[in-house]
Amino acid sequence: MNFFAELKRRNVYKVAVAYAVVSWLLIQAASIFFPAFDAPPWAMKIFIIVIIFGFPVALIFSWAFEITPEGIKLESKIERNKTITRRTGRKIVAVTIALAVVAAGLLVLQVLRARPGESVPGRTRSTNLSRGPEVAIPEKSIAVLPFDNLSRDPDNAYFADGIQDEILSTIGKIGNLKVISRTSTAKYKSQPENLRQVGLELGAVSILEGSVQKTGDRVRVIVQLIDATNDAHLWSETYDRELKDIFSVQSDIAQSVASALRARLSPTDELSLGEAPTQNPEAYQLYLKAGYFQREATQRNGDPATLLPQALELFAEAVAKDPSFALAWAQISYTHSWMHWYSVDDSPERVRLADEAAQRALSLNPRLAETQLALGYAAYWGRRDYLVSMKYFEEARRLSPNNTAAMIAIASVQRRLGHWDVALEAFKEAALLDPRNNDVLSGSAYAYGMCRRYTEALAAMDRALTFQPDNWDGLCGSAMIALAGSGDVAKANAFLARLPANVDPQGQVRFSRWRVAMWSRDFAKANAVLSGAPDWIRTNPAHRPTSTAVLRGMSLEAAGQTEAAQGEFEAAIPLLEAKINAGEGEPSIHAALGRAYAGLGRKDEAVREGAKAVELLPVSADTYDGPLYLVQFAEIQARVANADEAIKILRQLLDMSAGLLVSPTLLRLDPAWDLLRNDARFQRLCDKKTP
Numbered sequence: 209m210n211f212f213a214e215l216k217r218r219n220v221y222k223v224a225v226a227y228a229v230v231s232w233l234l235i236q237a238a239s240i241f242f243p244a245f246d247a248p249p250w251a252m253k254i255f256i257i258v259i260i261f262g263f264p265v266a267l268i269f270s271w272a273f274e275i276t277p278e279g280i281k282l283e284s285k286i287e288r289n290k291t292i293t294r295r296t297g298r299k300i301v302a303v304t305i306a307l308a309v310v311a312a313g314l315l316v317l318q319v320l321r322a323r324p325g326e327s328v329p330g331r332t333r334s335t336n337l338s339r340g341p342e343v344a345i346p347e348k349s350i351a352v353l354p355f356d357n358l359s360r361d362p363d364n365a366y367f368a369d370g371i372q373d374e375i376l377s378t379i380g381k382i383g384n385l386k387v388i389s390r391t392s393t394a395k396y397k398s399q400p401e402n403l404r405q406v407g408l409e410l411g412a413v414s415i416l417e418g419s420v421q422k423t424g425d426r427v428r429v430i431v432q433l434i435d436a437t438n439d440a441h442l443w444s445e446t447y448d449r450e451l452k453d454i455f456s457v458q459s460d461i462a463q464s465v466a467s468a469l470r471a472r473l474s475p476t477d478e479l480s481l482g483e484a485p486t487q488n489p490e491a492y493q494l495y496l497k498a499g500y501f502q503r504e505a506t507q508r509n510g511d512p513a514t515l516l517p518q519a520l521e522l523f524a525e526a527v528a529k530d531p532s533f534a535l536a537w538a539q540i541s542y543t544h545s546w547m548h549w550y551s552v553d554d555s556p557e558r559v560r561l562a563d564e565a566a567q568r569a570l571s572l573n574p575r576l577a578e579t580q581l582a583l584g585y586a587a588y589w590g591r592r593d594y595l596v597s598m599k600y601f602e603e604a605r606r607l608s609p610n611n612t613a614a615m616i617a618i619a620s621v622q623r624r625l626g627h628w629d630v631a632l633e634a635f636k637e638a639a640l641l642d643p644r645n646n647d648v649l650s651g652s653a654y655a656y657g658m659c660r661r662y663t664e665a666l667a668a669m670d671r672a673l674t675f676q677p678d679n680w681d682g683l684c685g686s687a688m689i690a691l692a693g694s695g696d697v698a699k700a701n702a703f704l705a706r707l708p709a710n711v712d713p714q715g716q717v718r719f720s721r722w723r724v725a726m727w728s729r730d731f732a733k734a735n736a737v738l739s740g741a742p743d744w745i746r747t748n749p750a751h752r753p754t755s756t757a758v759l760r761g762m763s764l765e766a767a768g769q770t771e772a773a774q775g776e777f778e779a780a781i782p783l784l785e786a787k788i789n790a791g792e793g794e795p796s797i798h799a800a801l802g803r804a805y806a807g808l809g810r811k812d813e814a815v816r817e818g819a820k821a822v823e824l825l826p827v828s829a830d831t832y833d834g835p836l837y838l839v840q841f842a843e844i845q846a847r848v849a850n851a852d853e854a855i856k857i858l859r860q861l862l863d864m865s866a867g868l869l870v871s872p873t874l875l876r877l878d879p880a881w882d883l884l885r886n887d888a889r890f891q892r893l894c895d896k897k898t899p
Contacts, residue, residue, distance in 0.1 A: 213559035219300055223270040224263075226304040231259045233311040244272050263718035320579035340829050343581050346663075348469050349386035351393050351412035352376040353400070358428075369498030370430065371454070375418075378462040380610035381577075384471040388412050388454040389642035394507070395675060407436025414442065414469060416461075425451045425489070431461055441658045443468040454492070471804035485571075486536070490527035495536050498522035502543065506647070509680050511713040513552045516543055518593055534572035534579060540563035542584035548591035551746050551753050552716060554792055557729075558591040577608035584617060612642040616651065623655055626831035628865055631655050638694065646672045646679055653685060656750055658832065660867035662693025684720035684748055688868055693872040697728045715745025715756075722759055725879045731767035735760060743783060749868075750833050752796035755780045765807060766879040777807040795821040795833075799840040806847040818844040827864065843880045854881075855889050862896055874894050 357368035433443035545560035585598030619634035635652035649672035656665035725734035761776030802817030827834035
């Protein structure tokens, strides 16, 4: 008891309480001032450690020494009748109370000054994304903005662009972080004036900015991590490295970001962050250049037919430099699949090349999400094997939780499997990581449209066009939705009027103009749209080849120019038959051939070819593209006066998700059904109420 009484007499208890209050005040002050002076994250850790170690020192000091009017003296050398510890104790209590009041006031001030949407660490912040519903923004969320190219050679812009993309991809492997996709961040400049607004639009609390300067084989990368809610600098670093060491920079940045945001790294995360895709700097530069052309094919109305072959050539040069470059092999496979699906090259050889490259990537590194995506797209775009592709896409998502490409792929395949609600939910999930991605928004818009949810479809397209007002796919899709939903011809033509005159990737814009003109019953315009078109153009949104002569024949036939129409059908038949004889008879070719035969009155041949198209891709195998060939079969049946069969098919279509192809409104507009207009059964279909 004497010991504890002595602790009290020497003010050890009071010093302990005072030290705790002072520590609390200092930590609050440091949390404000350290970020203002760009202090690295470890500075706060060291500061707290020093405070902790100072606690026993303060207690020992209070026990062993006493502050007297003559200065600090050892307590053992002061006589009991001369001690002033009681008076000192009263001063300590007074100072402690005063400091506690200051600390409490500082805490209250911080709370009152907190901006709307901010919250305590570890929780989420709410915002409104692109006029969509309010969502919660996780504290551990980050967007990587485009890096400035500080190189003297402007041709090195691809390098800064590629480094930003690779850093984002590396950070995206951290499962404990929400990482915004590149397609959303690419639309911002590298150092925007209003970071808070950028964070709100992207749904990210933290922003990574940077610059890249490449001179010969030397690279300087400067990065800084900023809290978008208050412009506080969380961390910054400058890396001066040789080009061959650029991969360690990407890994270091990812790990520093994880540390600054207190994101937990799993053993798998740590392993993947440390992997270098190649040890060959030349191969890596070629890979970055190829990626530039690949991205251009989906941005700013790029034409895949022009850009993808350039990307493929550079990827091939990269693997020639380093045959073990798994990431490049994966992209080679993906590019081959892309070229096949979008009809840059429809040949079976293109599918074989995609499979071979994907298997090469798999043998080199099966842990890459890009490898699994390549395998998935070889199955999806190459063979329409949706169940197999889904397996690979799910594995890609597991390996890289922030990979928006995997989520878009999953959503797209779910549409084709007929799981429309699941697809829409997947698109919504993708939008959380990529809120400004046109593919995500237009993909969901087409899904809404097929489900005849036209208001939601137009709203999604409107958001997409907010980010890229001249996007050809968004404008063509909006025109189609406007006509299918309400038959608003003026609105549809207003969308098409916004299309840049020089944009027509593989004829898809021309096809959209032709179809809207037909649905608007402006047949002269429909025929004029096809003037000067090549023999083959692609449909939209199915992206399949179709005969321009058949389309021209249909518009002439609708205009009453029967002889001219038959001339076009006659010209188309040898071209279509040649493709089928060469083994390129996909459903769209058989459907076009059937329509040409129908226009010439060759009834049996027309029905045979229309049925063949449906057989090759039935709705049961693909609920997204399959209805297209069912519609074309119904058109053939109507044209050859098989009214019973045509109406039977139309009933089926109105009962399924095919709202961008058949709706009561389109039945009233489309000249394809003119021969059925006096049939009471058809008239009831035109009046049918659909969801």
